[in-house]
Amino acid sequence: MSDREGEPVRLASVRREDAAEYLKLSRQRDGRVRLRTLVAVLGMFVGLGVALAIYVLAPGWLQALSMGVLLLALGSAGTQADAPVITRAVEMTKAPKLTSDIVLRALGALGITAINQVQSKGRDGFTFTAPITRDGPGWRAEGDLPYGVTVTDVIERRDKLASGLRRPLGCVWPEAVPDEHTGRLVLWVGDQDMSTATKPAWPLIKGGSVDLFKPVSFGTDQRGRWVEITLMYIAGVIGAIPRMGKTFLLRLLLLIAALDNRAELHTYDLKGTGDLDPVGERVSHRHRAGDDDEDIEYALADLRELRTELRRRAKMIRSLPRDICPESKVTSELANKPKLGLHPIVIGVDECQVWFEHPKHGGEFEEICTDLVKRGPATGIVLLLATQRPDAKALPTGISANASARWCLKVMGQLENDMVLGTSSYKRGIRATMFSWKDKGIHYFVGEGSDARIVSSVYVDAPTAEVIGLRARRLREAAGTLTGHAAGEVFEDRESSGFDLLADILAVVPAEEPKLWSEVVVARLAELRPDVYGGWEPEQLAAALKPHGVSTGQVWGKTEAGKGANRRGIERSHILTMIAERDGNRDAS
Structure with missing residues (x-):
């Protein structure tokens, strides 16, 4: 009742010798004390009278009900903003519990003026729209930032946010909420760093085959849930700076394709280190490692044949009856009919910028690949391009603008981010620049009919890739679908061999x-x-x-x-x- 919370302000006015402000604060203090005294006296007499009446006159059940209501009211008044009145049992973890006080402290440490101004006035600076709860192996907090503050402002200060939460950077993942205003923040704080957390075993690591027309798991999100990809009907681009796992991700997708024995693979390792050999040497119809002149000529001849195949497939699909091909695209049933020749074709290219920047053939590479990206998915042809330098030359606009699946590992700037993930992704808070140097294999994934998600791809090292490649080869040998390079056939360019x-x-x-x-x-x-x-x-x-x-x-x-x-x-x-x-x-x- 004594207004102790206002005492520091009054003492400050005394030190400044500001008489007018002190008199104003004194009148404010007198008014507060009178009001609080009146409310306390009335509450004491009324409360004691009601309590005595209930004790003497009311039956036992009414006394119990009154006591329960009183306890619930007091509990609700004293509950923190992020906590429900009644909680459910949760599994205890080694990581500290995330509370509203910790979240508010961390947001206040970001140096965002609007948040600091609100908190300086005694308010929270963040309105929780739901209680903080366990969400998988971590905690989830959701709420509204102050007016004018966006989720992007928080994401670009992720390192400071992690410091304020006193958690490793790989545990802290601020995200926007799709279909909500730009100030709605979801903060997920994991118990372990995402890059080192134990992941579930990949179902295809030891056995099994794939139907490319159905979703297949290729990674996990921050909460350890599987994320799936349907490789058919897409064209995809993968971008990252060197040494972040770009080639491993491309090889993983090609291994998935190899486990469908109907798929015809064309693999090109333009870096020349042999990273794609577990797929290329075991199952690929066409395969090359390197960027020498003969490698470029080989690839160009293959692409010319693929463009011819694209046109043949388009005519074949157009000629099929509607009851067999109702949606004018290749289906799993059509791919099962060898006579139609509509089996899946998957083309994987690592360091694709070598093709598009070639001084002599770059224009033709770009033209054919753009055609495959635009028209290939409906005809069962999938093009996957990976580059460590995602710019307009390495990923021509006609390709990057039409890619329906995008994987972006760590990049250094907004331009590279938007070249891979799409225009304005950076402004919407989808920023692969926030990944740290140890976040290898962690990326933003856009595709499969959903908004951008953070995914940690399955790690398959070279020896394991060799084992999976051999298993895929045995599947093809049993089905009689091993062809081309993997079968020992020599590719001869029909357009150039002996013809001018x-x-x-x-x-x-x-x-x-x-x-x-x-x-x-x-x-x-x-x-x-x-x-x-x-x-x-x-x-x-x-x-x-x-x-x-x-x-x-x-x-x-x-x-x-x-x-x-x-x-x-x-x-x-x-x-x-x-x-x-x-x-x-x-x-x-």
Whole structure:
């Protein structure tokens, strides 16, 4: 009743010799004391009277009920903001319990002005919207930050938050709440560092096979729950700085694909260290490690064939009856029919920037991969690209913008973060920059129809990967689906072995036709060499000519009906010039 909480403020005004403020505070103190005294006296007389009446006149059950109500009221008044009146039994842990006082202390240590201003006025600076509860192997707190403070402000100070909570950095995971305002914070504090916590055994580590059309576990979230991925109908990008587990994650996804004996794998280790060999040498239809000229030519020839296969599949799907293919895409049932040739194709490329930045073939690599990313998923073709330098050159916009699955391990800046996770991810608080150097294999995963999640991928070392690769090979041998590189077959580029595209064009474009539409050229090429050029479209001709320095453009021509029109085509003189430069003979014409 004596207003002791206001005494420090009054003493401060005395020290400042501020008489006006002291008189104002004294009047405030007098008013508080009078009100509290009046309430206390009335409460004492009324309370004692009611208690005496109940004791003398009321039956026993009413006395018990009155006592219970009084105890509940006192308990509710004295309960902390984050705690329910009645708690349930929980398993005791070695980590300290997370309480509202600890959370408020940690938020106050972040140096966020709006929070500090609210707390300086005696308020909490954080409104708990639910009690702090156990959530898996950790504690979960949820609430609203002060007006104007966003979850992003807290995430970018995660190290200070961990210091305020007195917990290791790998235990502290602030997150935004999807479909809520940007000030709604969920704080999950684990009992153990996520990078060192014991994880459940991966179901596929010792046995089992996979159906790529169904979800498969590939990692766990902070709470130790399995996170799944359906590899079909996606195109994926993986980004990270070096030594954070990017290649291991790509190899894990390829091992999953290898355990579906229908899948045809094309694996490219452009780093050249052999990290993908447990998959490539055991089961891959096409495989290469390195970035020498012959490796680049091998990969380019393979991609050209894959683009042709993409077009064949599109025509096959279009020709199927609606009752067999109702959604115009490959299904598990269609993949089971070898005659249709619609089995899954999974392409995995590590250090993909080597392709896209190649001085001669970079443009064609980008064009084909963009086509595979956009149209491949519906036809059963999956492209997975991994890079340690996620920028516009390493991940061209046409690819990064259309990838439906994204894995981002630690990166250093906003640009790299958004290149992998999508535009404005950084502003929304999805920041792979917050991962520490020891968070190897921990990443943000966007895909599988849900918002961004933090996932720790299953760790499969090289010896274990070899064992899984051998098991996948045995599955294929039993099913009769081991082909290509893994079966010892030598890949021969049908487009380049013994054939010269420029010379073939000269053979079908006589001197009397100095300019010719591309559609006419590909039709004549198909007649010349059906096994090489059969199924080519004008776009494929343009892509094949680009490495030779020949571009297609608008040329004048006439239809079969004799009507003139401008369409994309080639000029014979350009072909002659390129042959002359290539052969070092300007008199080739």
